[in-house]
Amino acid sequence: MAEKIKLHPDTPHVKRIFEITDIMRNDGVALLPTDSQYALAAVYTNKKGVDRIRQIRHLGKDHLFTLICDSLSGISKFAKISDENFKIIKRLIPGPYTFVLPATKEVPKLLLNSRRKTIGFRVPDYPICQKLIEELGEPLIATTAKTPELGDDGLDSIFREELFRLLDKQVDVIVDNEQELSSDQSTIVDMTEEVPLILRRGLGIEELEYVFQSNNLVFEEA
Secondary structure, three states, X not given: OOEXXXXXXXXXXXXXXXXXXXXXXXXXXXXXOOOOOOEEEEEOOOHHHHXXXXXXXXXXXXXXXEEEOOOHHHHHHHEOOOHHHHHHHHHHOOOOXXXXXXXXXXXXXXXXXXXXXXXXXXXXXXXXXXXXXXXXXXXXXXXXXXXXXXXXXXXXXXXXXXXXXXXXXXXXXXXXXXXXXXXXXXXXXXOOOOOOEEEEOOEOHHHHHHHHHHOOOOXXXX
């Protein structure tokens, strides 16, 4: 069974952060809240953890994972960013956005979309995520917390405790922010081509559109 650790969403206790990072450094997989939905997460170099997340989600090799970073400089280490994309991302982070970018050689191959050599990046506006990465000193690899049992409705149809029950025996630590379970998704923007492509409209979409318009930039929608 997973260890359950309660954390305040705005002021997470430092000792509890240490407990979570100790588990994650020891090849642990965590179920943790973000500024959108709960995520399954592991340290990005944790191959066993990534394999376990794939098994939990029944994911194929082409699944787009996300690296949760602490800042734009953190993203820059792992992604190739054009000058225009740099300006856009700088305006939008931290926030509920996933930016799909070409990966540098710093990203382990097992995390990449095998056909495109790309990966998603996030800098959540969420103290729990920020404190975990600060203490770990490296990014987290993450994907939305789902199981086949949830079906097409996903997190729209369940409560927090039910999600915890479904994943209790499959993860090592559950971070409970004691908040209602969110079904809101991040906005996903593919920035691998000259014109950015919105793959999914989610949280923060109005702010993203404003940033593009105020910089006289265009985007397309999938």
